[in-house]
Amino acid sequence: MLRVVGLLLAGVSLGLSSAHTKVNKHKPWIETSYHGVITENTNIVLLDPPLVALDKDAPIPYAGEICAFNIHGLEAPFEAVVLNGTSGEGQLRARGLVDCELQKEYTFIIQAHDCGSGPGGAEGKKSHKAVVHIQVNDVNEFAPVFRESQYRAAVTEGKIYDSILQVEATDQDCSPQYSQICNYQITTTNNPFAIDRNGNIRNTEKLSYDRQQEYEIQVTTWDCGQKRALHSVPVHINVKPVCKPGWQGWSKRVDYEPGTGSKQLFPMMQLETCGEPLSLVRTTVELKTSHIGKGCDRETYSEKSLQKLCGSSSGSTDLLPAPSAATNWTASLVTDSGRDTDLIFRFDGHQAAKIPDWVVPQNLTDHFTIATWMKHGPSPGLRAEKETLLCNSDKTEMNRHHYSLYVHNCRLVFLLRRDFTQ
The missing domain is CATH 2.60.40.60 (Cadherins)
Incomplete structure (x- = not known):
């Protein structure tokens, strides 16, 4: 009789163990795919459909409850939390603030886990894998x-x-x-x-x-x-302005202060071609004064001051002095008006002054200076002839020059015979 009871107890024990292992019969179930939207700089994802896991083992404790949602994809900055284990409701959240300018979309895998046979989740079951696609909505945070x-x-x-x-x-x-x-x-x-x-x-x-x-x-x-x-x-x-070919940036009037050294006449002048090609550029600059005695100094200085300004030697001999009883060789020359204290002689090729021997220096050395202050006009005729300024020649026929200073075309020429006997 005791053996029968023992067998019955053993059979009950075995039956209870078999029933216990078969409590968590079903896997959780979730949708196959989810589409979510999250606004940048927030952390809650709005899913469609909502994240809900179902388990046919409900209402059995643990076996019919949802304990976790696991995300597969370490690069996805999201986590899924269980809001209600009995109903299987969950929520998808961002682990940090998402930025649309860095990434606009995310795709990852999610699975639901039930609680198995007890608090530790032993013998728990997992749902199938579902695809989650998240789109990040932009916020107008940047100005143009x-x-x-x-x-x-x-x-x-x-x-x-x-x-x-x-x-x-x-x-x-x-x-x-x-x-x-x-x-x-x-x-x-x-x-x-x-x-x-x-x-x-x-x-x-x-x-x-x-x-x-x-x-x-x-x-x-x-x-x-x-x-x-x-x-x-x-x-x-x-x-x-409307393009006009020609020289631009120059002025007809140039002011110069005496004694200030060299000066650029047209520093801003440029040639406007209006985009047309050039084969040759030829330019002529002509400076004019309105009076024979007016030069770059605008008659600021007297003749004596000009000679000093130009570095004339103090011991020089004036070959064209003002006419007087002692200096009468300039009396027949044509004169032009100048400053009140200056006398200007005009030469047109028809008159000359013969300077006495006692006036002309006879002891010229290897170094001497001839200084002139003159204004030269255009030469008459088509062929320019020599225009002599100063000449020392033979006294007889006056056809051999010992030294001569003359203008020929555009050149100022000085001729010197080193030996007067030649």
Whole structure:
């Protein structure tokens, strides 16, 4: 009898053990795919359909409850938490703030785990793997920025342009709505310019170089989310006169202060070719004064002062002094008016002055100076002849020159015979 009871107890024990191992019969069930949306700089993902895991072992404790959602994909910055283990409701969250400008979309795998046979989750079962696709919604956090800090262009006066230049701005937001530029505007008032939505600037009237040579306008912009640029951009437009070939940048009048050394006559002069090719450039500069006695000094100094200014030796001999009883060889010369204290002689090739021997230095050494103060006009006739300024010749026939200073064409020539007997 005792053996029968023992067998019955053993059979009960075995039956209970077999029933216990078969409690968690089913795997959790979730959808095969999920689509979620999260707004950047937030952490809650809105899933469609909602994250819910079902287990047919419910309402058996542990076996019919959901203990975890596991995400496969270490690079996915998300985690899934169980909100209610009995109902299987879960929630998908970002582990940190997501940035649309860094990554717009995420895809990963998720699985649901039940609680198995006890608190430790022993003998737990996993659902099938579901695909989760997350899209990051953009926030209009960036304002448009112009590509250049300033813009410059040049136009020719008297013309209407369809587009003088184009300004362009960019936006760092990731979505088309917030990253695209929808409008440009000129904020400067009372100007002859307009701008379209693509940033093309045109003039609304013909510009005049004489009226205004440069314009500066300020331009701002908005993205398609109506966020305005923090800083406007300056646009400089230069007006150029109608191109006329020739020399430009020179003045007909040049002022010179005596004793100031050399001076550039036309430092800003340039040749405008209007884009046409050049084969030869030939330029002639002619300086004129209105009076024979007026030179670059504009008669600021007297003749004596000029000689001193030009470095004339104090011991020099004046070969053309003012006429007097002792210096009568200049009495027959034609004179021209100069300063009150100056006397100017005019030579036209028909008169000359014969200087006495006692006036001319006879002891010239290897170093001597001949100084002249003269103005030379154009030579008469087609063929320029020698125009002698100073000549020392034989006394008889006067045809052999010992020394002579003369002008021939555009040259000033000095002839010297070192030995007068030659």
